[in-house]
Amino acid sequence: MAVEIKMPALSPTMTEGRLSKWLIKAGDSVRSGDVIAEIETDKATMEVEAVEEGIVGEITVAEGSEGVAVGAVIARLLEEGETALPEEEDAVAQSSTLAPSEQVLPADLAMVEADATPGSVLPLPPDPDWNGATKTQTVREALRDAMAEEMRNDDRVFVMGEEVAEYQGAYKVSQGLLEEFSDKRVIDTPITEHGFAGLGVGAAFGELLPVIEFMTFNFSMQAIDQIINSAAKTLYMSGGQMGCPIVFRGPNGAASRVAAQHSQCYASWYAHCPGLKVVSPWSAADAKGLLKSAIRDPNPVIFLENEVMYGQSFDVPEHEDWVVPIGKAKVVRPGSDVTITAFSIMVGKALEAAEQLAAEGIESEVIDLRTIRPLDTEMIVESVKKTSRLISCEEGFPYAGIGSELAVQMMEQAFDYLDAPVMRVTGKDVPMPYAANLEKLALPQADDIVAAGRQACYRT
């Protein structure tokens, strides 16, 4: 029986990749540890090593194949004594949801790696803010362009964080910046969140415009004293003398299978504190326009991205200076029966839910909050006046979450318009589990929003 070599997953969120190069051919003998192929994700090319010994019987996925699913058989090794292969199989067509093959392991798989999901281009309603030409870009590229444009505009802007320069960003968000702007303005730090967050605050006091990247916002807890006590409060404590124009940015919330310490949403944490602005975009156009606004903002801005979204493509306006104002939400789907608010990755799930609800005759108005603080309550209230129902979606914990805030805001500002209690669709009130089935259960899904939609409209 031949040993199957399967397409490996090279990051927690990778589902497929490009087989860019074979370094072996049929008939070669392979020993464990030999590099046999190169696989390209949308952020890196990685080498794959053989784990078992044998003679290469056949290559089942040709060099240059795109979109090879994780788990698909890409080659077969002959076992001792075997001389020919059993019947042919079309391995490329064979897609598997199984874990990556044990036969191959990536040669150098860092613990934190970018997703390789090219992602589908989501069908988007036309952007009311833009009627001009657009280009398709991933969220990752849009964020990079935003930083590059602002760095060209103002030489006080610099980017600092772990692996932002030579490595090109742990998630490749800062790709190419080092080359264009040199190591004076694109600075790799030691692993020292508390220290470089504080250093960034000092640089902002010193009239520079720092963009501080956290490899994930989970690590910002190491630095939260500097963010809250130094960045957010100093303007007030100085009677208005000491502004702190700084952006703290990086992926927030759950990625995939990285468990409790790497999967938390910090929207509610940072939104709690006066003195900070908190932004969390979903689309690439908003990611670009809002990051540019954040860099120009004279206040400290927490910019919450999402790892799973980095590879998603959207239409981005072709405009030399596309800026989206902080503090403005956006109706991404108009509707009359129920208002659904969401931010970041949950917007996609809310739109998915809205489709399903529409099939059942419930028209949802989906609002992308985009900014968590200051919250565009005016837009939400206007929508609730029309629909009389509100469902708040977020990936974070329910307790004292953004949904809790929205519920109170609606009681204060739209009580007479409500025909149903405000509902929350949130992550479960548990640390994020590792097991795939439990993780899925812990995260809010489109189906949960659909169920809430039915309940809000009394269609149970």
Next chain:
Amino acid sequence: MADKKYTVRKRGRPPKSVINDKPSREILEQLYEQMILIRRFEEKAGQLYGMGHIGGFCHLYIGQEAVVVGMQSMAEEGDSVVTSYRDHGHMLACGMESRGVMAELTGRKDGYSRGKGGSMHMFSREKNFYGGHGIVAAQVPIGAGLAFAHKYKGDGGVNMAYLGDGAANQGQVYETFNMSALWKLPIIFVIENNQYGMGTSVSRASAGLDLADRGKAYGIPGLQVDGMDVLAVRAAAREALDYCRSGKGPYILEMKTYRYRGHSMSDPAKYRTRDEVDAMRKQHDPIEQLRDLLLREGVDEAGLKQIDKKVKGVVMDAADFALASPEPELDELFTDILIA
């Protein structure tokens, strides 16, 4: 014997400038005036606190005056300063107005932060004084950020980040040592070792008592300095400033000093003996030492009295001003949260 604890060992290269720094009589008088100003100011602050005009935490600098006065006397225009919450002396030494500082202590609208910062949180961009920080050691990476900005802008400035012996055990200090040395940032870490972090003596809190050595692993030179001798402080400041300004990176100065009062106004200071404090005052008081020098240099008592009188007037005026200034307007509650 307090003296033993206070011993200062010279390490590394003794500052060459120790020999060369012979300040003129005029400079000596200025140093004296500044130290006297801080002491009288702090005594007045303590008095106003006792009368209920100053609230909250109030950390007095009495005893440590030579450190900041000596350091700042060597600084140049454009150098930046950041410190912790025992900050009144630093503000005065940076040239901030005693009126504005005192009015902030009383929580009035004419205070540096319009009454919204208080004793621990005052700032002056104009004087390059960046606080006034209430979280122990948080000012240290902020100082490195200011040093980063000096280097980035190429303005030739050096940051002086003051911290206490207690702060010297915080993790972020070592994160900052590492980055500052790695990137050769122009920053002097001025560790004001006043022997106690609140009520805990250095010997009970710090493994390895020589805080000047704390940068050794990062290749940061350190010097232990008699922080009760303003001329020794000046010599060390010269050495460290020259080093930083020439682009060689950070420098640590451990100032052996002593605070006469409690950690804050509410600290009865039961962790040390009256004798210990008295011995320091009698044998090492920075102002008395300089006063003796001035007299030896030929300044007469009348001349010193003149300075004392002038300072007393400044402090009285500051107190009157701070008590006469109105409380902030109520709508001040909601200003300065975000820049529009």
